[in-house]
Amino acid sequence: MNGTMFDSLREQVRGQVITAGDADYDAARAVHNGMIDKRPAAVVRVSQVADVIASVNFARDNSLGLAIRGGGHSGPGFGTADDALVIDFTNTRGVRVDPASKTARTEAGATWADFNHATHPFGLATTGGIVGSTGVSGLTLGGGIGYLDRKYGLSCDNLLSADVVTADGKFLTASESENEDLFWALRGGGGNFGVVTSLEFRLHPVDMVHAGIIIYPVEHAETVAKFYREQLAASPGELGAFLAFHQGPPVPFLPEEWHGKPVCIVVGMWTGDPAEGQARWQPFLDAAPVAGSMVGPMPYAALNSAFDGMYPKGLLAYWKAAFLTELNDGAINAHLDYGSRVPSVQTAVHIYPIDGAVHQVGATDTAFPNRNARFSPVIACHWEDPRDSEANIAWVREYAAALQPYSESAGYINFMDGDDLTKVEENYGPNYKRLREIKAKYDPQNLFHVNQNITPA
Template structure:
């Protein structure tokens, strides 16, 4: 391994950080502190050539390879014991073409990087609710966020991708180049290669009206039922998710209510500002709003509003589902377990999948759950490792209670934990068999297996 690291250090323009080097602990740290892994080296890639060299080195040495974009992977897929880590963080450049309304985005860029570059032009890439989320992981898994109902999933705006394959070559995938690879990248996760650069079609989105509305926990049934009905028919410029929230000590929270558990709706109206009052009124009328931080703001401000609640270094354990219908029985199960939300950073978020997201066919991209209506995620997030057992139990019990009401088997791969690998076929849905064929064509040896893994179909070969 020492010779491998020395060879890489002499080949790449980026930095190779091994266990004996200064900064190793910082280089190996990922967003979810539950994953305290010790790679042989972390390669901070400066460009696609560095990515190519690192993949080749890992393959030839027969060591595990992890790929890190923003580092937000809850299962810890951005790190690995004893293997090599490709860290794309330096490759975070974003170039906007305002005439074509497109952006070329480096594989290490975060949603915040993209927002910073696109907002001055009044443009945006749809997807995400936390600005520190890596655009690569967000996109390759599908991409849910505030603009989903209006503009579709993040992958629905993907125009092309430069991809470094398992054999070390870089190719471009698009609607007319390596079309099968392009199809698989849009929802198939990190199974097919390392995307060094994404090209997105941008959407007009400058200022929005949004932010959380807090309701009493006792009104949760009415809020969930009202949200279920309204989001099915609301104008598509309205994004909105439901969640539980222990109130933090913030200026807009009544001083005597900090620490109390509320239910929240977080709308994002990206239509004409003058229509916001009318569009948001049905949400306000569901029940009395006890506190709020809902106002006109730049979209990047809304995308970063919750960043401080989930800083790097917390403990994370999540479970995810898709549901066809939010039934009254499911609502009862949510309330029964939501009342025990254990930490101010923990929640269950219920994200809608309708509008523009459902106008793309289930087999047009690898994201195979266009027929679902919601994607719930139970996000256990806490700071003290001593509390892990209790927090993990809350997440698992919650999931076990709601899943029988889902009407399907799979969940959103970006919301999975490291013990969900056995669910891969269900999580990729009806497209799994085709994904396995593409995997066999582009990565028959499963070099990219530190992910929500797709086993290569038997009989595959290099393209």
């Protein structure tokens, strides 16, 4: 596609318009997942809302596909598309904290590391994922599971308002009092309804936490998993911890003999009375022989970015996810089988708890419907060598199939891959019909379709 067709767009925006003829085109088209090799017609690194409006109008009027990129972490690479116009928020990452009202407003390109860096000096935080380089916008619009969800709900449950540019180029604010139907849809419905340019969040008093990263030899995984299941059920929402299967990471507190070997891990934090921190983690240290551990006070922001170094941009990736009403013995056995065969040190199999405050929101109160599930297992396979792709993708698919008999029909939108588009209706369950109606109102021509797409009614 000839780059000169974008000359009129260049005149309308203050951000950079990058096309195939530009030296930084290859860098601009890259997303986090190294498996994605799309060639968009142009990438617009927007600088302000006016650039977004101009870009949406340009794409619509020129019948171009449109992809929206916040953090760029989408497993299927929805932050780019062939022959499309990409709206890239790389240069809009500001976060403004209001400590008096305990709220924060963030621009659409901010990552959770950006967000936590801004809120931590005030001793405040909100639920925000596990990896700091994840985009705030994408995680929130798909739901938003994180360390704090048992105590404070999902990221989308803490969303107070969002500014949105819709398919007709209009600028709207969505909240409980303005464009309420759009606000409902944004809380779990993904990027189907417009381009979100900023988000306002409720914050909570979270500063120093008592963190725990406890690594066990994989032969003790059954004991650990069953203990984790019972201990978590008996613990208040102040304990946010997930069960994981990895290869032993090269961290200082794990002896080198365990590096690269299959291990079972419990990771999380206690946000209650600091004096109780060690006592809350001691049962996990006593549950089974420990290969290595790090337990102690830590800034929440540090824990939320502790694994960022493991996931640099460019790794190849393939994901699957599910929801479990119970971590029953059948599901544990599936994890024991496949989790003991994690294929790379960057691969993460995490079983996130989503009970507590998540269950205090009704299934139809937001677009995120999975309010009866207690766990969300995600299989996030990452690797470096393209020659491993076929085997690793097969391992993920087989793992997901082994979990299916114990899972709900729905899966977590944020960890669905590109071959899961046929499951969108299942994933939204009782909310799908209403989502289609709202999609028809705000995007009747399905301009925003590079996503886990909801077709207009």
